[in-house]
Amino acid sequence: MSIKPVESLDSVVIRFAGDSGDGMQLTGDRFTSETAALGNDLSTLPNYPAEIRAPQGTLLGVSSFQLHFADHHVLTPGDAPDVLVAMNPAALKANLGDLPRGATIIVNTDEFTKRNLAKVGYDVSPVEDGSLESYHLHPLRLTSLTVDALADFDLSRKDKERSKNMFALGLLSWLYTRPTTGTEQFLKNKFGSKPDILEANLAALNAGFNYGETTEDFAVTYEIAPAKMQGGAYRNIVGNTALAYGLVAAAHRSGLQLAMGAYPITPATDILHVLAKLKRFGVITMQVEDEIAGVGTAIGASYGGALGVTATSGPGVALKSEAIGLAVMLELPLVVVDVQRGGPSTGLPTKTEQSDLLQAMYGRNGESPCAIIAPQSPGDCFNAAFEAVEMATTYRTPVFVLSDGYLANGSEPWLIPDVAKLRQIDIDFTTEPNDVDANGEPVFHPYLRDPETLARPWTLPGTSGLEHVIGGIEKADITGNLSYDPDNHDKMVRLRQAKIDGIAKSLPDLVVDDPSGDAGVLILGWGSTYGPIAEAVRLARKDGINVAHAHLRHLNPFPPNLGEVLARYEQVIVPEMNLGQLSLMLRAKYLVDVQSYTQVRGLPFTSIELAAVLSKATANLSGAIR
Amino acid sequence: MTTIDLGMPGAGTFGVPHLHEDAPPLNKKELASDMEPRWCAGCGDYSILAAVQGFLPELGLKRENIVFVSGIGCSSRFPFYMNTYGVHSIHGRAPAIATGLATARQDLSVWVVTGDGDALSIGGNHLIHAMRRNVNLKILLFNNRIYGLTKGQYSPTSELGKITKSSPYGSVDRPFNPVSLALGSEATFVARTMDTDRKHLTSVLRAAAEHRGTALVEIYQNCPIFNDGAYELLKDRDEAEARVVHLEDGQPVRVGADKLVARGDSGELTVVEAEGADMSRVVVHDAGADDPSTAFQLSRLDDPTMAHIPMGIFRNVSRPTYEDLVHAQIDDVVNAAGGSATDADLGALLMGNDTWTVAD
Numbered sequence: 007m008s009i010k011p012v013e014s015l016d017s018v019v020i021r022f023a024g025d026s027g028d029g030m031q032l033t034g035d036r037f038t039s040e041t042a043a044l045g046n047d048l049s050t051l052p053n054y055p056a057e058i059r060a061p062q063g064t065l066l067g068v069s070s071f072q073l074h075f076a077d078h079h080v081l082t083p084g085d086a087p088d089v090l091v092a093m094n095p096a097a098l099k100a101n102l103g104d105l106p107r108g109a110t111i112i113v114n115t116d117e118f119t120k121r122n123l124a125k126v127g128y129d130v131s132p133v134e135d136g137s138l139e140s141y142h143l144h145p146l147r148l149t150s151l152t153v154d155a156l157a158d159f160d161l162s163r164k165d166k167e168r169s170k171n172m173f174a175l176g177l178l179s180w181l182y183t184r185p186t187t188g189t190e191q192f193l194k195n196k197f198g199s200k201p202d203i204l205e206a207n208l209a210a211l212n213a214g215f216n217y218g219e220t221t222e223d224f225a226v227t228y229e230i231a232p233a234k235m236q237g238g239a240y241r242n243i244v245g246n247t248a249l250a251y252g253l254v255a256a257a258h259r260s261g262l263q264l265a266m267g268a269y270p271i272t273p274a275t276d277i278l279h280v281l282a283k284l285k286r287f288g289v290i291t292m293q294v295e296d297e298i299a300g301v302g303t304a305i306g307a308s309y310g311g312a313l314g315v316t317a318t319s320g321p322g323v324a325l326k327s328e329a330i331g332l333a334v335m336l337e338l339p340l341v342v343v344d345v346q347r348g349g350p351s352t353g354l355p356t357k358t359e360q361s362d363l364l365q366a367m368y369g370r371n372g373e374s375p376c377a378i379i380a381p382q383s384p385g386d387c388f389n390a391a392f393e394a395v396e397m398a399t400t401y402r403t404p405v406f407v408l409s410d411g412y413l414a415n416g417s418e419p420w421l422i423p424d425v426a427k428l429r430q431i432d433i434d435f436t437t438e439p440n441d442v443d444a445n446g447e448p449v450f451h452p453y454l455r456d457p458e459t460l461a462r463p464w465t466l467p468g469t470s471g472l473e474h475v476i477g478g479i480e481k482a483d484i485t486g487n488l489s490y491d492p493d494n495h496d497k498m499v500r501l502r503q504a505k506i507d508g509i510a511k512s513l514p515d516l517v518v519d520d521p522s523g524d525a526g527v528l529i530l531g532w533g534s535t536y537g538p539i540a541e542a543v544r545l546a547r548k549d550g551i552n553v554a555h556a557h558l559r560h561l562n563p564f565p566p567n568l569g570e571v572l573a574r575y576e577q578v579i580v581p582e583m584n585l586g587q588l589s590l591m592l593r594a595k596y597l598v599d600v601q602s603y604t605q606v607r608g609l610p611f612t613s614i615e616l617a618a619v620l621s622k623a624t625a626n627l628s629g630a631i632r
Numbered sequence: 633m634t635t636i637d638l639g640m641p642g643a644g645t646f647g648v649p650h651l652h653e654d655a656p657p658l659n660k661k662e663l664a665s666d667m668e669p670r671w672c673a674g675c676g677d678y679s680i681l682a683a684v685q686g687f688l689p690e691l692g693l694k695r696e697n698i699v700f701v702s703g704i705g706c707s708s709r710f711p712f713y714m715n716t717y718g719v720h721s722i723h724g725r726a727p728a729i730a731t732g733l734a735t736a737r738q739d740l741s742v743w744v745v746t747g748d749g750d751a752l753s754i755g756g757n758h759l760i761h762a763m764r765r766n767v768n769l770k771i772l773l774f775n776n777r778i779y780g781l782t783k784g785q786y787s788p789t790s791e792l793g794k795i796t797k798s799s800p801y802g803s804v805d806r807p808f809n810p811v812s813l814a815l816g817s818e819a820t821f822v823a824r825t826m827d828t829d830r831k832h833l834t835s836v837l838r839a840a841a842e843h844r845g846t847a848l849v850e851i852y853q854n855c856p857i858f859n860d861g862a863y864e865l866l867k868d869r870d871e872a873e874a875r876v877v878h879l880e881d882g883q884p885v886r887v888g889a890d891k892l893v894a895r896g897d898s899g900e901l902t903v904v905e906a907e908g909a910d911m912s913r914v915v916v917h918d919a920g921a922d923d924p925s926t927a928f929q930l931s932r933l934d935d936p937t938m939a940h941i942p943m944g945i946f947r948n949v950s951r952p953t954y955e956d957l958v959h960a961q962i963d964d965v966v967n968a969a970g971g972s973a974t975d976a977d978l979g980a981l982l983m984g985n986d987t988w989t990v991a992d
Contacts, residue, residue, distance in 0.1 A: 043988050188986065237992030241984045251982060258978050265736050267728075284981070285965035287973045290735060290958055295761040299728035302721075302758070306701075306732025309719060310740070314732065332722050422987065425979040467717035467733075467740055468649075470696045475665070475711045477720025478704075487667075488712070 009219070011226045017076030018182065018230060019084030022174070023101050024093030025062055026055055026069040029171035034071025036175055036192060040184035041075045042242045042419050045232030048075040049537065050417045051083035051610070056272070056355045063117075063125045068100040077231040081541040083416065085612035091174055093117060093148070096126045110142040112177070114170070116149035144223055148173055155213035159206050169210035176214025183229045186211055236421055243420040245384035245413035246273070249317075249343060250280035252391025254287050255423075257313050259392075260399060260431035265290040265312040267303030269322065272355040273411040274345035277317040297325035301342065305329060308338045309476075311435065311466040313395060317343035320362045321352065323369065330404050331370040332478050334502060337453075337462045339398035339405075341391070342366075342376075346410040348608045357608025358411035360533055361584040366406040367562060367591070373499045375506040377401065378561040380408040382536035385420035387413055390559070396431050401509060402461040408561065410583075412534045412610050436463035439471070441484070452476060452486035460505035462486075510563040516571055519543070520554035526627045528575035529620060530600070532558040532588055535581055535611060542616030549617075551624050561588070564595070572598045577623055579603055581616055644768060644844045648741045650692045658689040665715040671706060676827035676853035680774065681713055683833045691841055693741055700743045701730040703750040706781050707774035707853070710745040724755025727762040730769050735955040741841075744771040749779050752788040752808050759848075763819035765954035766845040770837075773810055773850045774827075778859035791936045796858075811931040811946055814848040815924045821847035822927070823945040827854060828867055832943065839945055845953050865938050877903075877933055879944030885915045885930065887940055893933065901929045903940055919948040 020037070024030045031052055038050050051072045060067030074084035089110040092098035094117035105111070118131050132138055133145045152170040153163060172193075179186050190208060197204035218224050243251075257264035268278045268291070282291040290312070292303045301316045308314030316326065323330075323344050333340040346362045348354025366378050377397050381390035387409055394405040439448035440463060450472040453462050465472050474486060482489035483497055518528070531539040536557050543555045556571060558564070572578055572592065578600040580589045586602035593600060603619050605611060651657065663685045671677045688698070698716040702708035704723035711718025717740075721729050726744045734742045744762075751759045751773050762769060778796070779785040785798040786805065793802040814822040821843040825836040833851065840847035852863045866872045874888040885893035887903050894904045894913040901915065915926065927946040934941055966972060 039986055043986075045988065045990060232990075235990045237990050239983065239987050239989050241987045243984075254981070255978060258973060258975075263736065265732065267732055285962045286969055286977060287981070288962055288966060290962070292732070292735060292958075294728065294731070295757050298725060299731070299758055299761065302725045302728030303732030303735070305721075306719075306729035306734075307736035308732075309729070310733045310736035312736040328722055329725060332725075336719070422982050425975045425982065467699045467737065468694075468697050470694065473696055473715055473717055475700075475714075475718035475720060477711070477718075478722050479720065 010224070012183070013226045013228050015228050015230050016078065017074065017080070018089065018228070019072065019074045019087045020089040020091070020178065021070055021072040021087035021101060021104075022091045023068055023070035023097035024171070025096065026057070026060055026067045027062065028069070028093045029168070030069050030071050030093070033171045033175045034073060036189045037178060037184065038073055038242055038417060039188050039192070040179060040186065041073065042240065043188055044184060044230075045235075046075040046077065046230050047080040047233035047235060047419060048073060048242075049080045049083045050074070051412065052415045053609075054356055063094055063096055063122045065096050065100050065126055068097050070097070070101060075230060077233050079233060079235070080418075081544070082537040082610070082613055085614050091178065093170070093174070095122050095128055095131075098132065099126045099128070105141065107140040108142070110144065111138060112144045112146060112174070114148035115145045116147050146223070151217060152210050152213070156206050156209055159202065159209070161202060161206055165203070166206065169207050172207045172210040173214035173217070176211040176216075177218045180215045180218030181224060181227055183227055186215060235419070239422045240419045241422055242417050243385055244276075244415055244417045245381070245387040245409055246276035246345070246415070247280050248385050248420065249381070249387035249391045249407065249409060250277045250284075252388035253281070253313075253315055253341065253395065254284055254289060255388070255425075255428055256392045256395030256431060257289070258287060259428050260313065260395065260433050262311070262313040262399070262433060263288050263290060264315060265292070265304065265307035266315045266317065267292045267294050267300040267307070268317050269294060269297045269300045271297070271319045271322050273347055273414045274317045274319050274322070274343065276414070277343060277345070297322040298329055301326040301329040301333075301340070304340060305333050305336070305338060308333075308340055309336070309467070311464075313339065313341070313399070315341045315343070317345065319345050319347045319355075320349045320365065323362060323365055327370045330376065331372060331374045333404045334370070334374045334376065335478050335481075336476050337402045337502075338464070339402055341394045341398050341405055341407065343391070343407045343409065345414045346408060348606070354608045356411065358534065358610060359583050359606060359608065360408075360410060360535070361587065361606070362408060363532075363561060363584065363587040364590070366408060373503060375503050376562065377403055377405040377506055377509055378408060379405060380533035380559060380561055381413060382533060382557055382559065384413050384416050384418050388420075388423065392428070396429070397509060399431060399433055400461065401459055401505060402464055403506065408533055410534050434464070435469075436465045436472070437469050450474065451484045453481050454484050455501070455505075460501060460508055507563050510566050513560050513563070513565045515567040516556050516558065516565040518554050518556045518571055522552050525552045525554040526576040527579060527620065527623045528554040528556060528571070528577070529579045529581070529616070530556050530558065531581055532561060535583065538611040538613045538616055539581060541613035542620060545613055545617040546620040549621065551621055553620050553624065558588070561591075569596045572596050572600070576627055577601060579619060579623055581605075581611055581619070583610070644770070644841050644847070645691055645693060645741055646844065647738050648697050649694045649739060651694055657692065658695055660685045660689070662695065663688055663715050665713050667712050669713050670709065672857050674856035675706070676776065676855070677707060677710070677774065679827045679830065680772070680833070680851055680853060681710065683830055683837065684772075685714070687834045687837050690838065691741070697739060698741045698743070699733065700745055701726045701733065702745045703755060704781070705747040705750045705779075706855075707745055707747040708750060724750055724753070725758060726750070727755060727758040727769065727771065731762055731765070731767045731954070734767050734769055735958055738955055738959065742769050744769050746771065746773055747780075748773065748775045748777060748787045748789040748810070752810060752813070760813070760817040763814055763817040763846045763848060766818075766820050766951050767954045768844055768846070770840050770847045771849065773848060774853040775810060775850050776853045776855040776859055777807075777862050778855050780855050780858050784858035809931055809934055810848075810850045811934070811942070812928060815928045815931060815947060819848050819947065820845040820949050820951050821945070822947045823847070824850045824852070824943050826852040826863065826866060826943065836945065839948065843948060845951060866941065875938055875941050877930065877940050877942035879917050879919070879930065879942055879946060881917055881919050881945070883917055884911075885917050893930070901933060903933070919945045922949060
């Protein structure tokens, strides 16, 4: 128990920043885990360069991890950090602009050498020239304190220095009264086979904690009470893991073998990593020669009766387009996960964006409709993936899951689903003739559709008597024979579209959060902007601004009541991390003049920014002030 | 990787349901679909289709467990004419789709039908990787050295200088030797045969079907419309006899009646007169040789003038298949855990190792 005074806070945003080799992601992860264990609600955002090891000490090489935790429901990783831990001058310079005056800065002065300062264009150390006096600055010799603490260890200086992130973690854990037992256990698991390194890391962690307790640099410690959250078992989860688990859970509930074909691509690769480990669940992962083979193997597996899945990012979807069109034509289940990143071309591989919506909608030759689902938070990736499997198998169609880099790597506490309550997914393979010919003899027609869903039969090779050939050439309605007939093609194009449109019948209505019931402005988002928008709405309402909020999960088809919702509001604002792709779709379909608010900086919106947009919009409303 | 003992690889059709031994075998007619083939008159594809339909019943497989997967091109029409399961997919991707299918379903006999453009141009990447992985696919590569369906452009096997609609001044593209490519891609079974030699074609198909793993069969196939006569020299019995390099396991490699293939001073292969040949230098064919170097050298005897054309099975070695290894890893884990995953296993996965509980 600390002997220093304890101050209570309701929420804190901490950003750990350092060189990409400094272990900031790990430090952030561990602090997150400690915080989750305390029962705070939280949200995280890692931000790292595309290069694995960018030049040391440069702005390009700065890697950071931001964590927002609170005694209440947390919707975003936080707009601006209250605390910045900067392991070198580059980390300070790269992040200082995001800090409000009065924020706390902890810097590792050992790294503020002439050389390192010069690398980022500082003539004089900002720690010494008074330029940081409007902040709470804690200049600490983190590296030498760590090395001193490890004086008795028979390790090289370099190895000792590497534990400085644990020293920093120990110090922050003390400052915010976090327990370190979880981290100790984590280190034991990670370095079990290297006792020297393990002991050094434990000692550094401990030294950091004790340093806080004994130094006069820090006068108080802080505590943040647990948040009020729905009862149940929680864990912290990142979007990519949740998405992979959603696929596995759906495969388990459907009895299908999950077969994933994939090619590594940032930021989707972790889905492959997670699934490759899950042989216990019969999961087949095929890391294949390219993106096209990734979707090709998935289609082949689906044809064979497995649950074919591929996961990629925007550039990969571009390569897969033709094959996704084949799956549209074959009318086989397929889940295509697109973890969106900054584009076009290679773009910003490690940054987030929502610019693949139109690619998922229209990025194929011909009239080639696919269903699209977008998760709204890291944990929600589980539900989105599960639902995508249900939809793909029910309607025998490719379904896109549009995640993004922010959801993929961001984390939040996740209320672990009760397996017993996961919906059953019934798979109905056709094993018998499904029609009669002109003579009344039983026959099998591979394109005879279910009248309700318009899905065609899913019939597996190995089924006696139902042998048939499918392919990319246009089919005759019902029989599935090759057909170049104009009227038939027109009919089939419309049938494929009607099948996707008809999914709307099974979708829940869009729920609008409009507590007063008479708001004039509706803010409508999709995908990962949920957190910043919801937080902005909360801030706006705090200021007495009356706004309604809705969030789209189904992008194709839209929920059945969307047109009616849009018509109800005088103004509809659609924030997107693209140049207005959803806005384009809404205007085209509903002839509503939605107001597009866009930003493509590779970073999520801040809630303050969106709250200002709402404030302006309500002020401009015609008629009475609402 | 954990070492997994798969035992001796079985036959190519091991695990695929067979007809009951008392049941009458399939006949050729039962394997023909009711669709009339729409290849040009005189196309080599007809004879290959007939050979495949004629030989498949020998395997004793249930018809419903046979799948033909193709891409785009004249040859890729093949699945439509087979009364089996089939997928006519997109250009070049058949090996990828077939890999997914074969990996998901080990109870199927999966055949890929492709052409020189489909397999070696647009789909080259999938082809080499299927062979490298040794997926249990039988790949029939119809090589007519021309693009037929797009009406006559040079293909990746067209000879240098070839005049076509897209190379009016002669092609400047050096062609692939598909057999060399396959051997370089770690293929475990590589053979060459010809559309008009039904007996040889059938014997090669039979060996390919027996092989467990990827079998790449290059079939010289004549396109009577856009590249007629590409293999004319081989249709004349005497010309063929003088040029064909006969690859017969355990036999000296013979060219025509009076020549042999022998190893020169630098290790190169040359064609020598049989009479007076140093028999210690004559190459005795060994398709099962672990080292593919000699097979590769034999493939290089082929040249644009068709002076020597090796025919037969270049390589036929045993190596675990991709899908057998994939399933062995899964089965190992599942069996060690005592059977298929249960709801409790899923619950444990979702729970992870770092959880906390919030009271209601």
